[in-house]
Amino acid sequence: MTVMNEMWSKLRIAPLMGLPGVRLSGTSLKQNLENADVQFASLKILYDRFHPDAMFTMMDLSIEAEACGAELGRPENRAFSVKQHPVGSTADLQRLRNPNPEADGRMPVVLNVVEAMSEELDCINAAYVSGPFTLASLLTGAGNALRSVIRDRDYLRDLLEYCTQAIVRYSRALAEHGADVVCILEPTAGVLSPRQFEENSAVYLREISAAVAVPTILHICGDTTVLIPNMLETDCSGISLDWQVDMNQVLQRVRGRIQVLGNIDPVNVVAYGSAEDIAGALLGLISLARDNGNLTISTGCDLPLDTNMENLSYLFSESRRILGQSQ
Amino acid sequence: MKELSDLVELIKQGEVAESIETVKRIIDDIAVEQIIGVMTKAMRELGERFEKKEVFIPELLVASDVISELMPLLEPYIRKRNMQRKTVVIGTVEGDIHEIGKNIVSIVLKAEGYNVIDLGTDVGIDTFLAAASKQEASIIGLSTLMTTTMHVQQDLIEELVAQGGRDSFFVIIGGAPVSRKWAERIGADAYCDDAFSTAALLNSLS
Numbered sequence: 001m002t003v004m005n006e007m008w009s010k011l012r013i014a015p016l017m018g019l020p021g022v023r024l025s026g027t028s029l030k031q032n033l034e035n036a037d038v039q040f041a042s043l044k045i046l047y048d049r050f051h052p053d054a055m056f057t058m059m060d061l062s063i064e065a066e067a068c069g070a071e072l073g074r075p076e077n078r079a080f081s082v083k084q085h086p087v088g089s090t091a092d093l094q095r096l097r098n099p100n101p102e103a104d105g106r107m108p109v110v111l112n113v114v115e116a117m118s119e120e121l122d123c124i125n126a127a128y129v130s131g132p133f134t135l136a137s138l139l140t141g142a143g144n145a146l147r148s149v150i151r152d153r154d155y156l157r158d159l160l161e162y163c164t165q166a167i168v169r170y171s172r173a174l175a176e177h178g179a180d181v182v183c184i185l186e187p188t189a190g191v192l193s194p195r196q197f198e199e200n201s202a203v204y205l206r207e208i209s210a211a212v213a214v215p216t217i218l219h220i221c222g223d224t225t226v227l228i229p230n231m232l233e234t235d236c237s238g239i240s241l242d243w244q245v246d247m248n249q250v251l252q253r254v255r256g257r258i259q260v261l262g263n264i265d266p267v268n269v270v271a272y273g274s275a276e277d278i279a280g281a282l283l284g285l286i287s288l289a290r291d292n293g294n295l296t297i298s299t300g301c302d303l304p305l306d307t308n309m310e311n312l313s314y315l316f317s318e319s320r321r322i323l324g325q326s327q
Numbered sequence: 328m329k330e331l332s333d334l335v336e337l338i339k340q341g342e343v344a345e346s347i348e349t350v351k352r353i354i355d356d357i358a359v360e361q362i363i364g365v366m367t368k369a370m371r372e373l374g375e376r377f378e379k380k381e382v383f384i385p386e387l388l389v390a391s392d393v394i395s396e397l398m399p400l401l402e403p404y405i406r407k408r409n410m411q412r413k414t415v416v417i418g419t420v421e422g423d424i425h426e427i428g429k430n431i432v433s434i435v436l437k438a439e440g441y442n443v444i445d446l447g448t449d450v451g452i453d454t455f456l457a458a459a460s461k462q463e464a465s466i467i468g469l470s471t472l473m474t475t476t477m478h479v480q481q482d483l484i485e486e487l488v489a490q491g492g493r494d495s496f497f498v499i500i501g502g503a504p505v506s507r508k509w510a511e512r513i514g515a516d517a518y519c520d521d522a523f524s525t526a527a528l529l530n531s532l533s
Binding site: 019029073075077078079081142143146147149150151191192193196221222226265266267268271272301302303304305 | 341380382383384385386388389392422424425426427430473474475476477503504505506508509512
C-alpha cells in the first residue's frame with residue numbers, strides 16, 4: 001500500500017469546515033483571515049470538538065489575488081473580496097508581482113496556520129489554494145475571464161500561465177510548511193463547457209499537481225456533473241463535489257482510482273436543516289462509503305458561519321455510528 | 328424578413344457590431360416589438376441549448392452583450408409606442424459583488440420584454456425597496472453567491488413584511504448557495520436556478 005493510499009484510507013469523515021470555528025472562538029471572520037493565531041485557535045476548537053479525519057484551512061479565495069496585487073474589501077464577518085480587478089490586458093500582467101509566499105499579502109498568515117496545524121492536529125491537514133481559472137477571474141473579473149474564453153483566448157492564456165505559476169509557488173510553500181494535502185478551489189471553472197474546462201483549467205491543474213510534492217484535491221462547487229470526466233483527467237488525487245452531483249454515478253466512473261469527497265448540502269441540510277434532514281442525506285451516502293473506501297463523507301462546500309452546531313455534532317456522531325467507527 | 332432571421336443568429340453568436348448595424352438598418356421600417364421578439368427567440372434558443380448542456384455561461388454572456396448593446400437603440404421606440412411592460416427590480420444583495428448570474432437573468436428578462444431595473448451588486452435593502460416603489464415594480468429579484476450574504480434575502484423579505492408591503496411584490500431569489508427550500512424557509516415567492524427558468528416562471532404569472 002502506498003503512503004497516499006494509507007492516508008486516504010484514514011479519510012472517512014471530513015466536512016469542509018472552518019467558518020463555524022469563527023463563532024466558537026468568539027472572534028470575527030476578519031480577525032481569522034488576518035491573524036494566524038486567531039485562525040488556528042478557531043480551527044483547533046473545531047478539531048477538539050469533532051476530531052474529523054482532515055482539517056482544512058479557512059476557505060478564502062482572496063489570498064492569492066491579494067498577493068498578486070489586487071486590493072481587497074475586508075468586511076468584519078463576510079468573505080474578503082477583490083475591490084478592483086487589477087488586470088485588463090496582457091500588458092497589465094507586467095505590473096503584477098510574482099508573489100513570494102513567505103512575504104506577500106496574507107500568504108504568510110496561512111503558512112503559519114498550516115505549520116501550527118501540522119504540529120498540533122493529529123489528522124490530515126489540508127490547505128486551500130485558488131484554482132487557475134478562479135484566480136484569473138479574480139484578477140481580471142469573472143465576466144471578463146468568461147468572455148475571454150471566446151473572445152480573447154491569447155490574453156486568457158497569458159493570464160492563466162501567470163496564475164498557474166503563482167499557485168504553484170504558493171502550493172509548494174504550503175507543502176513545505178506542513179500541509180499534507182493541497183485542496184484546489186476552482187469554482188469559477190464550474191460554469192465552463194467540458195472543452196473550455198480542458199483548455200482553461202485542466203491543463204493548468206495538471207501542471208500544479210505535477211509541481212507539488214503532496215496530493216491535490218480538486219474542489220468545484222455547484223452541479224459539475226458534465227465536467228466529472230474532465231475533473232478526473234486533472235491528475236488530482238481527489239475530487240470534492242457538491243450536493244447536486246450523483247455520487248453513485250461518480251464512484252462507478254472513478255472505480256477507486258482517486259478519492260472522492262462529498263457531498264452533503266452544507267446550507268439546507270447541515271447549517272439550517274433538521275436532524276431528519278441530516279439522517280436522510282447520510283443514508284445513501286454512507287452505504288456508498290461502506291462499499292467504496294475511496295469515498296469521504298464531507299460537505300458539498302464550506303459550511304456557513306452560523307452553522308447549527310448541534311447539526312454538525314449529529315453529522316459526525318451519526319456518520320461514525322453508521323460506519324461503525326469510534327472517534 | 329431576412330434581416331430578422333439573421334439577427335437571431337448574430338445575437339446567438341455574440342456578434343455585437345453586426346447586430347447593431349442590422350438593427351439600425353431596419354428599426355425605422357418595422358415595429359420594435361418584432362425586434363424584441365427576435366431577441367426573445369435568440370435567447371430562448373440559447374436557453375434550450377443551455378438546458379441540454381450544449382452551450383455554457385461564456386456563450387450566454389457574449390449573447391447577453393449583444394442584447395445589452397441593442398437595448399439603448401430600442402428604448403426610444405419602446406417609449407414612443409408606450410408598450411406595457413412589467414417592471415422587475417433586480418440586484419445582488421449587500422455584501423456580495425458577484426454579478427454574472429444576475430446580469431444574465433437581467434438580460435434574458437429584457438429580451439423577454441420586461442422593464443428591468445438592474446441595481447447592480449452590493450445593493451442594500453433600502454435601495455431595493457426604494458427602487459421597487461419608485462419604479463412601480465411588481466417583481467423583486469435578489470441574487471447572492473455567498474453563504475455569508477444569503478441572509479440579506481431573508482432580511483429584505485422581513486423588512487417588506489414589517490413595512491406592510493409584502494403583498495405588493497413577487498419576490499424571486501437565486502444564487503449558488505440558495506435553493507427552493509431556502510426560498511420556502513425565508514418566505515420568498517419563488518426560487519429559480521437559472522435565467523431561463525426565471526423568465527418562464529414570470530411569463531407564467533402574466
